[in-house]
Each structure stands twice: as structure tokens, then as C-alpha cells.
Amino acid sequence: xxxxxxxxxxxxxxxxxxxxxxxxxxxxxxxxxxxxxxxxxxxxxxxxxxxxxxxxxxxxxxxxxxxxxxxxxxxxxxxxxxxxxxxxxxxxxxxxxxxxxxxxxxxxxxxxxxxxxxxxxxxxxxxxxxxxxxxxxxxxxxxxxxx
Numbered sequence: 001x002x003x004x005x006x007x008x009x010x011x012x013x014x015x016x017x018x019x020x021x022x023x024x025x026x027x028x029x030x031x032x033x034x035x036x037x038x039x040x041x042x043x044x045x046x047x048x049x050x051x052x053x054x055x056x057x058x059x060x061x062x063x064x065x066x067x068x069x070x071x072x073x074x075x076x077x078x079x080x081x082x083x084x085x086x087x088x089x090x091x092x093x094x095x096x097x098x099x100x101x102x103x104x105x106x107x108x109x110x111x112x113x114x115x116x117x118x119x120x121x122x123x124x125x126x127x128x129x130x131x132x133x134x135x136x137x138x139x140x141x142x143x144x145x146x147x
Contacts, residue, residue, distance in 0.1 A: 019047040026059035035105035041140050044087050044111045051084045059097050066122040067094025087111045092119055104128030108136045116140035
């Protein structure tokens with residue numbers, strides 16, 4: 001029994017040691033349009049961390065309840081403050097900037113092996129957010145098709 005506990009501890013420590021940290025800038029404009037996250041799509045391994053950086057003022061990052069995997073903890077960063085989040089639960093996450101959600105400031109995070117073709121854009125999103133998710137998802141699917 002002690003050996004099994006030690007082996008599990010070593011496995012968890014090794015997994016944590018290999019976790020990556022990604023930086024996402026919250027900006028006012030880039031080639032995809034106004035109010036984007038940069039990048040606006042990430043594929044993560046369970047345990048990876050994302051650091052959301054408010055490069056321009058009045059931005060934040062928050063989970064969208066309608067795009068939150070079962071068992072995942074929601075988060076909501078404060079306006080103009082960096083937030084670092086570990087994504088441990090596999091699945092598809094929608095992230096939004098609360099002040100600019102109506103303007104389409106959203107991003108997509110997929111944790112684990114779920115294919116981008118499984119992204120389900122919820123009904124009832126603001127039109128600009130829906131449009132941006134459609135664009136992000138199309139790029140993610142095209143990128144995964146080239147692997």
C-alpha cells in the first residue's frame with residue numbers, strides 16, 4: 001500500500017513538473033478585429049496554466065457558465081488585473097471579458113483530447129460573441145486537420 005501511495009505521489013509530481021504556462025494578452029485590437037484575446041484559442045494538457053494579462057485597460061477574463069465542463073471551477077478575474085488559472089478538468093471552455101462580451105471578446109480553451117469539431121456554440125450568445133466563436137472554432141478545426 002505504501003508503495004502505491006509513493007508511486008501515485010511521484011506520478012502527480014511528474015505531471016505537475018511538465019505542466020506548461022501560457023500567456024494570453026487582453027488587448028483592444030489585432031488582425032482578427034476589436035476586443036480580442038491574443039491568442040484566442042489554446043489547446044492545453046490537464047494541469048497547464050494560463051496567465052491572462054491586461055495589456056490594455058478595462059479587460060478581464062471569466063468563465064462562461066454555458067461553456068464550462070462538468071466539475072470545472074469557474075473563475076472571474078478583476079478588471080485590469082492579471083489572473084493565473086490552472087485548467088485541470090478536461091473539456092471545452094468559453095472565456096469572456098465581462099465588459100466587452102457584447103463586442104465579441106471571447107476565447108476558446110480546449111483541455112485534453114477533445115476535438116475542436118465537438119465545440120458546441122450555445123444558443124443565445126450576443127451576436128458578436130457567437131460570430132467570434134464561429135471564427136475561432138473554424139480556425140481550430142482547420143489547424144487540427146493539418147496535424
